[in-house]
Amino acid sequence: MSVTSISGRARGATATVGHLLDHQSLIVCVGSGGVGKTTMAAALAIAAARRGRRTAVLTIDPARRLQDALGIEVVGGAPHRVRVPRRSGEPVGRLDAMVLDAKHTFDTLIHRYAPSPEIAARVLDNRIYQSLSGTLAGSQEYMAMERIHEIVASASYDLLIVDTPPSQHALDFFEAPDRMSALLSSRAATLLQNPSLMLAGGGSRFAQAMLTTILRGLERFTGLTLLRDLADFAGSLDTYSEGFRTRAAAVAAMLREPATSYLLVTTPEPARIVETLTLRGELARTHLPVAGVIVNRVLPAGIVGSNSTVPRAQTPDDLAFARKLTAVHRRYARLAREERREIARLARQTNAQRTDVVVEVPLQTIEPTSLSRLVALAEALI
């Protein structure tokens, strides 16, 4: 397995994945769907643990692929100790893996900020809350942020590595704290207490009657007693809003700390490279510090022969075989050229900022679904 670091120049020779793993306290993996973010997060975490750091890896991916990759079952979001094989002489680090349980995190939050256990119980029993905490757009992202904050603040780990939802939502992800606190602001709560305010300008009696009708319609639809539950929920939330706001600000600050780095994960296909460069720009504009790019599934060096040759086949079988070999070789040679071009483009553009690490991970013929394969991948990343 070979890995080429084609750009380690920025920040002197120190800008390597190893350097990030040794010095950062939060690393966030970002990228399009299906590029191997989850696997890379797991491999990075294994590498960090083997470098002696107390490491945690958190996956937000609802499909829970990290469980497959690490060969573990993670239930309810609790840390699960991964037995990372250690060579003699290696420092003693450790690795805990966790899967985000958004509902559980939200419930924990409600308990923590409740002025009294009774209020907490009332919110947790509220059906609006129950449905909101699971389904509200952005609540999962927001809870991920909460969980990240909780893990970092617990001081149980030197380094937390996080895997994020696919890039279409990546920015949603980072903006979630702001949106959530806006939503839970006292204005929203006031509206909830007096639903007729939803109609701009208060609305006529007719409009209010209509609103009541529509809410009844929704009640019939959902089986919830919406109005009562809403008023109740809003009333309880009022006592929470201050806590939520402070917390959201703390999370937003944590995402931009110098000890936080973002690693983009991509594959060398042109379309993915374009997406990666766009994403990189968006992160930079939002002042989220991108440390580098991991290019996953690059055709391994050495499978493309240097000379094209003319086959001398004797039998028809040989001829068919020779044709296949030639076709395979031609295809890989073309693919390798295309990949080199794309990676060079990526390196050129990211290097304009002179800050990025670019690491290539070769395409495997066997997927890294076992711990030992993840360890091999971890070695390749350093």
Place this chain on the structure above:
Amino acid sequence: MIHTVMKRRLVFVTGKGGVGKTATVLALAVAAARQKRRVLVVEVSPFGRVAEYLDTDPLTPEPQEVAPGVAAASIDPDLILESFLTGLLRVRRLARRLLESDTFRVITTAAPGLQDFLTLLRIAEWEGARTGIRRRRFDLVIVDAPATGHSVPLLGTPRSLLKMLPVGPLAGSARALALLLDDPERTAVTLVTRPEEMAVNETLQLATELMKLGVTLVPPVVNAVPQLRFTRDEARRLRADPPIIPPNLGPYVAAGRFSLARQQAAERQVRRLGRALGDRPFLLPEVATHPFGAPAIEQLADAFSGSGRWNSGRQAS
């Protein structure tokens, strides 16, 4: 494959993110259109790629022709909610005002399954749409359904709604939807995956959940299967040390062995998927994906409608 799909009137295509759902949807649509079916492609996700792949204007909530015989439309959550509200309120202006309220948005987002229910209603409307008295507007509606995580709740909406609300006008719509989704003659679900272990794992998990819902699964589609296959004998010769290959081909051995390893890994996963689902998967060849556009879609459509050479079940090793 194309026949099992074309027997139906409504086909949901789903699978893990990044496996090629949209490419499969479009290839199926083109293959069906070649057989003179009027096809509608419905894009459920706001981040859909149908327009990008076909190099057309962004999809609209009203079906527009995007390729010969193929129309496409997107689901606009605001629009379906508005028409639902207008139906309830009978005053469009009020519906609009409500929609502008953030708080109202919280309620509709929180109302479990409302969006999904409205999406399905819209799809069912297209499925039953007619032009003139007898003539159907579309023969086949293909839905580019959400990825793994969300497709089960989507397809399960009518049932969960009926449980909560067994009577009333909405229950009527829910019952009609459930009948449509459960009808093996009319509706089917196709799972798309890649010949990779993790992708297959997720597909099997999804298949189990969908079967619990009672929807009909047609054979899964395995996308991006390596096209070139070495025979068993060629595989043996490549693996031998030293390799037994035609003269002068030494420099190609590494590429050959790599390709063989990928081919065999892919075949293992295809077999595993087929065994677990008791159905032989339909294979789509690995095609040039950049730029992914009409030629690639035509190539995949060939595989769906073609002579079956690609899917003759020829397994090398």
